[in-house]
Each structure stands twice: as C-alpha cells, then as structure tokens.
Amino acid sequence: xxxxxxxxxxETEVIKSDKPVLVDFWASWCGPCKMxxxxxxxxxxKHADTVKIGKLNVDDNPDTARNFxxxxxxxxxxxxxxxxxxxxxxxLQEDSLDSFLKENLA
Amino acid sequence: xxxxxxxxxxxxxxxxxxxLAAGIYSVRSRIDTLLIERAFPGGLAFSTHLIENYxxxxxxxxxxxxxxxxxxxxxxxxxxxxxxxxxxxxxxDDGFVLTTSAGALKTKAVIIATGVTPKQLGIPGETEFxxxxxxxxxxxxxPLFRDREVAVLGGGDSAVQEAIYLSRLCSKVxxxxxxxxxxxxxxxxxxxxxxxxxxxxxxxxPEAIEGKERVEGVRLRNLKTGESKLLRVDAVFVYVGYNPxxxxxxxxxxxxxxxxxxxxxxxxxxxxxxAAGDVRKKPLRQISTAVSDGxxxxxxxxQYLENIESSVKTETDENKKLMLRLKRIExxxxxxxxxxxxxxxxxxxxxxxxxxxAALFRAGIHSAVANFxxxxxxxxxxxxxxHEDIERFLETLEKFS
Numbered sequence: 001x002x003x004x005x006x007x008x009x010x011e012t013e014v015i016k017s018d019k020p021v022l023v024d025f026w027a028s029w030c031g032p033c034k035m036x037x038x039x040x041x042x043x044x045x046k047h048a049d050t051v052k053i054g055k056l057n058v059d060d061n062p063d064t065a066r067n068f069x070x071x072x073x074x075x076x077x078x079x080x081x082x083x084x085x086x087x088x089x090x091x092l093q094e095d096s097l098d099s100f101l102k103e104n105l106a
Numbered sequence: 107x108x109x110x111x112x113x114x115x116x117x118x119x120x121x122x123x124x125x126l127a128a129g130i131y132s133v134r135s136r137i138d139t140l141l142i143e144r145a146f147p148g149g150l151a152f153s154t155h156l157i158e159n160y161x162x163x164x165x166x167x168x169x170x171x172x173x174x175x176x177x178x179x180x181x182x183x184x185x186x187x188x189x190x191x192x193x194x195x196x197x198x199d200d201g202f203v204l205t206t207s208a209g210a211l212k213t214k215a216v217i218i219a220t221g222v223t224p225k226q227l228g229i230p231g232e233t234e235f236x237x238x239x240x241x242x243x244x245x246x247x248x249p250l251f252r253d254r255e256v257a258v259l260g261g262g263d264s265a266v267q268e269a270i271y272l273s274r275l276c277s278k279v280x281x282x283x284x285x286x287x288x289x290x291x292x293x294x295x296x297x298x299x300x301x302x303x304x305x306x307x308x309x310x311x312p313e314a315i316e317g318k319e320r321v322e323g324v325r326l327r328n329l330k331t332g333e334s335k336l337l338r339v340d341a342v343f344v345y346v347g348y349n350p351x352x353x354x355x356x357x358x359x360x361x362x363x364x365x366x367x368x369x370x371x372x373x374x375x376x377x378x379x380x381a382a383g384d385v386r387k388k389p390l391r392q393i394s395t396a397v398s399d400g401x402x403x404x405x406x407x408x409q410y411l412e413n414i415e416s417s418v419k420t421e422t423d424e425n426k427k428l429m430l431r432l433k434r435i436e437x438x439x440x441x442x443x444x445x446x447x448x449x450x451x452x453x454x455x456x457x458x459x460x461x462x463x464a465a466l467f468r469a470g471i472h473s474a475v476a477n478f479x480x481x482x483x484x485x486x487x488x489x490x491x492x493h494e495d496i497e498r499f500l501e502t503l504e505k506f507s
Binding site for chain 2 (some may be wrong): 027029030031032035058059065069070071072073075089090091093
C-alpha cells in the first residue's frame with residue numbers, strides 16, 4: 001500500500017526520509033488521478049526496496065500542495081535527501097513510471 | 107515465424123462519447139469490437155463541468171459522471187477498452203493494420219472517433235507555463251485555484267461555461283475576449299452576467315502570459331484604447347477553439363481543414379473506414395450529435411462487415427465452379443494427349459485443341475467476373491464512380507484476351 005502523506009507527516013515521512021520518496025499529488029475529483037492509483041499501488045510493491053511511495057490528497061492537504069506549486073494533477077514528485085529531485089505532471093503508465101524511477105534513482 | 111497479429115472485426119479509435127456510443131451499438135450487434143483510448147475514456151465531455159443540454163438529465167449532469175455512465179454501460183455489454191495510442195493505419199489484405207503504442211493490430215473495419223484537442227493561442231508564455239498555471243481544462247485544474255484569481259481566454263460556449271464554473275471556486279474570474287461581444291449562447295451569457303465575481307474584459311487581446319516559476323498574470327491590450335496592462339492572475343484557462351485529431355491519418359482518407367469528410371452513413375472516402383463525433387466535418391459538435399454519429403457509424407460498419415462476409419462466400423462458390431471447369435479442361439488436354447498417342451489424324455487433334463482453348467478462355471472470363479472486385483480494383487481500393495469501375499474491369503479483360 002502506498003503511504004498516506006499529509007501536511008502533518010510530510011516533514012517526517014518525506015523531508016527526513018533516509019530513502020528517496022515518490023509522492024503522487026492527487027484529488028478525488030480528478031479522473032486521470034484515479035487511473036494513476038493502481039499504477040502507484042503496483043509500483044509501491046514492486047519498488048519497495050529502493051523508494052518509498054506515498055499519495056497526497058491536495059484538497060485535504062492544501063499547504064503542502066501550495067508549497068510545491070501544484071497547479072495540475074496528477075503530479076509526481078521524487079524527493080531525495082529532503083529535496084525535490086524530479087517532477088512529472090500527468091498520467092504515467094506502469095512501464096513509463098518504472099523508467100522514470102530507474103532514470104532518477106541512479 | 108512471428109505470431110499472427112491480434113485481430114478484430116471492428117476497432118474504434120477514441121474513447122470519447124462518439125466512440126463509446128459506437129462501441130455500445132456494435133457489441134450489441136455481436137461484432138467483435140475493440141475500443142482504443144490513448145488516455146482515459148470520456149473525451150472532451152469528461153472535462154465539461156456541467157452538461158445541461160444533453161437530454162435525459164434534468165438539472166444537468168457533470169461530464170465525469172455522464173461519461174462514466176457511457177463507459178460503464180459499454181463495459182457491462184462486453185466492450186473491450188484498451189489503453190494505447192494509434193500512430194498510423196495501413197490498408198492490408200482484408201482490412202487494415204493499425205500501428206499502436208503497444209504493437210500492431212489487425213481489423214476488418216475502423217471507426218475513427220478521435221475527436222478534437224484544445225487549440226493553443228500561440229502567445230508567449232503559453233507553452234512555457236503549461237501545467238504551471240496555464241490549463242485547457244477548468245474541471246481538471248480549477249479546484250487547484252480555489253479562492254484565487256484566474257483568467258479565462260475566449261468567448262464561446264466553452265469559455266463562458268467554464269468561467270461560470272470557476273466563479274464558484276475562485277475569488278475572481280476574468281473573462282477575456284477579443285471581440286466586443288461574446289459568441290456564447292444567450293442563456294449562458296445571462297448566467298455569466300449574474301455572477302458578481304465574474305468580470306468581462308471585452309475587446310481585449312491577450313498578448314502574453316507572464317510569470318517567473320508559475321503564472322503571475324496575463325498581459326492584455328485593449329483594442330479600443332490601445333492600452334496595454336498586466337492583469338494579475340494565478341491561472342489562465344484557454345478556451346479558444348479546437349483542432350481535429352487526424353494528423354496520424356496522413357492521406358489515408360479525405361479531410362477538409364483537418365476534419366474527416368463523411369457521408370450521412372458516416373463512411374469516409376475509404377471503404378471500411380468510418381468516422382464519428384467531433385473529428386467529422388459537421389455543423390454542430392455536441393454530445394448528442396456525437397452519440398448519434400456513433401450509433402450510425404456502428405450500424406454502417408456492421409452492414410459493411412456483413413457485405414464483405416457475403417461477398418467472400420459468393421466468391422468461394424464461384425471459385426468452386428471455376429475449379430470444376432478447369433478439371434474438365436484437364437480432361438480435355440488428357441484426351442488430346444491420348445489422340446496423339448493413338449496416332450489420330452491431324453484434323454481431330456486440332457479440333458480438340460481448339461475446343462480446349464475455347465473452354466480455357468471461357469474459364470478466364472468466368473474467373474474475371476467471379477472475382478470482379480479483386481481483378482477490377484487491382485488492390486487500388488473501391489471508387490464510388492461506377493463508370494470508372496467498369497473501365498478498370500474492361501482494362502483487366504483486355505489484358506486477358
């Protein structure tokens with residue numbers, strides 16, 4: 001299961017994480033986000049060794065969404081050492097997400 | 107040997123309302139149908155916040171809800187929906203081969219329902235700030251600008267409809283249109299005028315979208331005063347029209363300004379390819395007209411599939427008769443051999459040769475007639491001109507005699 005990231009736990013789960021973290025910014029009213037969900041869940045299992053994968057609901061957690069200037073969703077941000085390393089806006093299929101992680105986790 | 111390509115009777119390209127309606131009709135006709143969608147089903151209707159002119163839903167229905175129902179109904183009836191993009195269509199033996207992002211596919215008939223994509227305005231900052239404040243879908247991105255100031259560019263139905271929607275979320279909405287009056291339907295204009303936080307900027311041209319990291323404003327030039335000013339907004343929603351999604355077709359079928367030309371039965375200039383929905387050249391692009399197109403296209407495709415199936419059958423029957431004729435000619439040839447072996451006179455042998463030759467000639471005529479389509483068209487595809495077809499047929503016959 002992908003981890004639930006919130007305004008409250010963002011600091012501890014993402015910024016202070018030892019492992020890189022991939023955060024999926026989403027909302028319940030967003031169709032493409034719903035299509036992203038199974039892809040994210042699969043990736044969370046498949047890549048559990050190398051990356052922590054979480055989901056952040058932008059409606060429930062407006063502060064974090066605003067801090068990172070989320071102006072379109074789904075947005076995926078890969079964090080490493082507490083900093084934004086790479087961002088992707090829009091739906092990704094499973095193989096594209098795999099290569100996104102592979103390229104940016106090296 | 108490589109595996110044969112996955113094959114279907116009908117492939118529908120595009121999962122908007124036209125494609126989904128076509129799919130619902132074709133699976134109910136028990137046609138082996140595959141619908142291909144490159145993103146997610148719903149199409150342009152998905153991104154409409156509130157649909158108030160599709161009959162059957164008093165009070166209106168949201169785009170995601172309505173298109174979700176279309177999709178659910180299709181799937182319930184057995185419609186297969188595949189997530190992949192199509193990059194080209196090639197005519198092949200007995201149908202077409204589609205090149206897709208997930209391998210090639212074979213099909214006997216195609217319905218193109220690829221719709222339209224929002225047009226870009228082409229002003230500085232538009233591409234640069236796309237997904238960073240520039241959006242073509244208020245339903246998709248509007249809620250991210252709750253309680254902020256935004257601008258909508260355009261003056262048609264979509265622009266006004268989405269400005270009304272945004273006015274419920276955002277602190278202020280600026281509607282910017284180059285002409286001195288809106289093009290939108292009067293009922294929408296009236297609704298828009300009632301919104302206290304919706305401000306009209308008519309006779310204004312957007313010149314550039316400005317900002318550093320993200321959109322910070324849009325620069326407007328007033329056509330009446332010539333004055334230029336920066337309007338501070340956090341997002342710009344562009345609704346300035348649409349482009350048909352047909353570039354992947356090349357010159358496969360006839361287009362007019364990018365839109366597919368069809369007959370009333372949704373057939374295109376190429377036999378076996380049909381079109382439905384916004385991608386067609388037509389006077390009104392609505393959900394209701396897209397649904398109608400989809401139903402008609404599916405029915406025409408069904409008729410087409412039936413016709414090619416029955417023509418294959420008659421061709422086979424004709425071929426059987428032809429084989430019998432050839433067998434009889436074989437017998438005649440063996441007869442001639444016997445006559446020669448037995449030392450019969452020249453006259454009898456020549457008579458038999460002449461009879462065999464005449465029989466062979468008739469077999470040729472019969473073969474040409476039986477395979478009229480194949481011989482006449484010579485792989486060039488059907489035309490709609492009967493005279494041209496006959497001429498091609500006669501050319502084929504001349505080559506034979």
